[in-house]
Amino acid sequence: MAVLAVTTGGAAVGPQGRFDVPMPGFSPPTTVLHVGSPESAGLDPAPIAEAKTTIANSPLFPGAVSLLAHDGVTVDLTATGKAVRYADATAELPSDQQVPMRPDTIFDVASVSKLFTSIAVLGLVEDGKVAVDERVASYLPEFGVNGKETITVKQLLTHTSGLEPFIPLWSDWPDKPARIKAVMDRAPAAPPGSVYTYSDLNLITLGVLVERLSGEPLDVVVAKRITTPLGLTDTGYNPSADKRGRIAATEFQTAPVRGMVRGEVHDENAWSLGGVAGHAGIFSTAKDLAVLGQTILNGGIYRGKRILREATVREMLTNHNAAYPGNAHGLGFELDQRWYMGGLSGPRTAGHTGYTGTSLVLDPASRSIAIRLTNRVHPVRTNGSINSARETLATALARALAVRPRQGPTAWYTATGGATLLTPPLAARGEVTVRFDVFVDTDPNDGLLLEAGSGETWRAVPVRASGPGAPAGEVAALSGSGHRSWWTVNAIAPVGAHVTFRWRYVTDSRYTGRGVTIDRILVTQSGRNLLNGEKQPHLIRPLGWAAKTR
Template structure:
């Protein structure tokens, strides 16, 4: 283990219980919870397990460097206060992008320490600059390490996902929780409240854990999704009980040490390398640095299932690649491919918008933006951290900031998270379906863009065909419309999209998808002198990869009305543009 980390003994928090007796029957590793869940998991294609990270220029692996550099500039811009704000969104950041086994961009900017007591700005010569090797308090990204430790127990057959947690922790049955399963805790469908003030309401670590075990449910298990720290605190106790060792020891022995994540763990000793977090007057901790920011985790000795892990961007890149490899990095395997697949399978089909695997959040545009999709997994942390792993493109975007330094009231970091993820997504580009280029609707929020063409359709009517790439937020709509009065009024044009089975859009609108592939669209054209247009309207927040239209062909019996590939000048773009990738 690196000298930067230590396993600090926690007063009153020693796991002494023996490993659960053998003989339990484990459920199958891949198991659906509802009719809507695919028991095989998502179609995750892993990279070769021998893949290890190496540095590469974006252009050398087929990426467009421009969106990446734009993302760097956007992230750095948040390090300056805006208007009358007392503080910037964050003093500093370290971002890392990985693609196809290569680290294509790492950027460190701003300050790891910029403020002192009472949130007073330090003189420049007393500040600590942010560096690529700066160690960050990951906050809730720590939940992924606890989740992996639990899935390892499932993989060994020592824990069954659909078995009540009380089977392994009898004290957990208190308060009507006897039916809450391990799976429900991992997917935040247990019925727990989101949080308890353990640090202030209870006097010592033993009573704090006992309070979690005794806490009654706020809803029947499996009836709602509510993100809760208590879920992972409980699972951390499970890991300790079954392993007969403290959680920090388990994570080190079974995850970070085997993977060579030498700067990852709890309670770092190399305080001089850590990014500072909040100035806290209550509890009276001053500027928190080198200790976990989360008060409940701090009150548990710095080690808890929901928070406490510190790490660097480089170490998180190793973990990301290990998952993209199907659970292996170098000579170490921490999970089987089936276990990784299950961790990134949506088990929350009953709760649309809250897609969740075992520990991992899935397809969350609010921080994944253009990287989001059914096979995109990640997590965020309150201190200003995020990790996004896209199994479709074998890419990952890691952004670590000290958002809460010196105050947690500086604002939402989600715009920066989206900018960083989108930079990597847009760098990958989208190959046109036909020819050298395709029409792209743009990548701006709160805008309307149109692509218009004129057609003279005979009395017999006509047919429209085009290739469509659609990856938008559900509320960012593509409208296909016609006008018979020169554009004064518009009517929806119903169309059908064929993508492994036809999908009809009778109101002439479409959104969503997330499949990231070209589809074939078809529509019947009414007779007359028509204006035909594609109109995309985006709302104020969240984007996907956008809308692209290619190979537009309009025909009538015996005649060709429009060939978009041959005559791109036939279109009148407003906000749309031709792109080659």
């Protein structure tokens, strides 16, 4: 039976705990985060518990705080490891001087700060002071030089301005006015609008724009328009000394000579701009970021405090970078980036990462939030990438959400590469029809193959799928994500006297998704059933697959 969403107060209300029933629009505007168990939110606790073990045992960072929420329920908040572990670049502090992570540890969130700047810009749009398609030079005349005359506010928000990623403001210019002027004077590295290049200079410029048009410093604007209305008491720039005991340390820096950085922004350029900049500088906690995330999922409102209109949030979460495949971007938010959004990836999935080891993922389709905050640059920035850890957390939440069988009490599920699901040898000669339903959420480089064979010889059987997001025409493998829908699959295979069919899930060593679920297997020849998977599940041999109720 189809599950239908109803609407209350303009927001769709749907089944809790489901991955296979994507929700349109926003969460109800009255949704407020509260603590509950995974089970209370309709989630399977096992994938979350497995991810927590991975977090606790990760060698990629000294410590972490992770938060998972679904449909307004904070189902997990986990602190592990150390917020401060090292005295310098190599030496560990004595154990009694190390500082453990806490659920309320405050982190330098690095480039997640860009979201706060973007929200501030869009607040000015709502005030009628800025138009996103207007040239930046209309508001900052000094910016419109050296080939930047046509760059628009939207191009800064979507990183399509052509500006280079970074210049060393802190070392090559003597003071804040000179550093801001250096950004204003900088020529683009590529023609504006010709390429996607993630650039701190875009958001530094937007920070200046906010200050110029509001008449107030960026930190004041962010406090007035975002953190104070939402009650984010641990979020802001340049945290006060009384909070230092809760702040995670970042890097031991020797150039510039800063020693162990704790309580000051890690990013050298933001530091050289006084700790307040459009691209970096925000400190926050997992709980505060979750409130910001729920505000976006609610369409810009939380506990009756509106920071953006619904239409504005919708534009924030709309891909404006269709011309740059793989670099989907809203107005400030990154979209559909599997490398850290994992199994939650989809066209509307929004988020951002930070260089210090932070990430925020918002999935409107399942009304879910995944936050991972780490101190991966403690004590040095060469500790390595934590993208696998980011992806693991988001994928755990995706796998905790249910995909219900199409028929009967169970369906076959795997998230394991190399898993095979085999029929018994079937007596047939001529054309055999194979029909099944499948729910796939995979990386584009992974896929489900249908193969026919006998003994050690197997050959691929081309298939045709129908359903939302299904590939067009006949394909060799089934892969995809974001559609969140079951597909009906048909294949015709000419066979000899006896044949065995197998479904094989193939993955590479990179990213994974939620996995693959198969149901309603039916193999027929000339209207005669050779195998009915619903009535004869005991005849199917699973290797790496499991019969699941969800």
